Amino acid sequence: MEHISVIATISHPLRRRMLGHLLLHGATQVGTFARALDAQVGSISHHLRMLQRAGIVEQTDAPDGDRRASWWQLARRSFTWSTSDYDSPADALLAREAQRANVRHQLDLLQRWHRASVHSDREGFSTDSLAWATQEELSDLHARLNALLDEWRRGIDREDGRERMPVFFFAHGFPAEV
Template structure:
C-alpha cells in the first residue's frame, strides 16, 4: 500500500510536473527544471524536498562531476493505490480522495489542452487515440484488465529505443476502468 504522504505529494500540480519531467528526461539540474517548467528555482527546490521526503525523487550524481550543482532523479516510476486502502483512517481517506480528484483533473486538463491546440502534424492527429467500451466484468476481472493494460503500456514503453535517431515527442497515455450504469 502506498503511503498517504507519497500520494498527496505527487498530486500537487507543480510536483506532478516535476515527476513527469524527470520521468521523461532523466536526471536534471534544479535550474534546468525551473526553466523548463517556468517556475522559480526556490519553488522547484522546495517541491523537490517535499518529493524527496515522500520517497518519490532522490538526489542524483552530477554527470559533469561538478558537486556545486543540485541534480535530481525519480526514485520510482509508478504509483498504485485506491481510496479504499485508507478506509481505516477518515483523514487519510479524505486526502486520498482529494489526490484522486487532482489526478483526474490533471488527466482531463491534458486531454482538453490537446484538443484545444493545433497538432504538430496530421500524422500526430492520426496517431492520437481514444478508446472506450461498455461491458460486463467482476471486480477480479477488472483488476486483471488493469494489470494487463499496465503491463502492455510498460512493455511498449520499454520497447522504444530512445537512441535510434527517431524524432519523438512526449505523449500522455491514460485509461480508466470503473463500474457504471448505461
C-alpha cells in the same frame, strides 16, 4: 497501498509536472527544472525536498561529474491507490481529493491537446470499452495495462535518431451503470 503522505505529495500540481519532466527527460538539474517549468529555483528545491522525503525522487550524480550542481532522478515511477484502502475518514478524503486532482490533470492535458490538434497534423486516439467483469477481473485489466505500457516504453529506442514527441496515455476502468 500507498501511504497517504505519498499521495498528498504527488497531488500538488507543480510536483506532478516535475514528475512528468523526470519521466520524459530522466535525471534533471534544479536550474533546468526551473527554466522548463517556469518556476523559481527555490520553489523547485522546496518541492524536490518534499518529493525526496516521500521516497519519490533522489539526488544523483551529475552526468558530467560536476559536484556543484544538484541533480535529481525518480526513485519510483508509478503510484496506485484506492479510496477504499484507507480506514481513516481523513485519509480517505485526502485519497479522494488526490484522485480528483489526478483526473483534472488528465483532462487538462486532453483539453490542451484537443485545442492544439486543430492546428496540428499530429493525431492521437481515443479508445473505450464496456464489458462485464468482477473486481478481480478489473484489477487484472489494470495490471495488464500497466505491464503493456512498461513493455511499450522499454521497447522505444531513444537513440535511433528519430524525432519523438511526449505522449500522454490515460485510461480509466471502473464499475459503471448504463
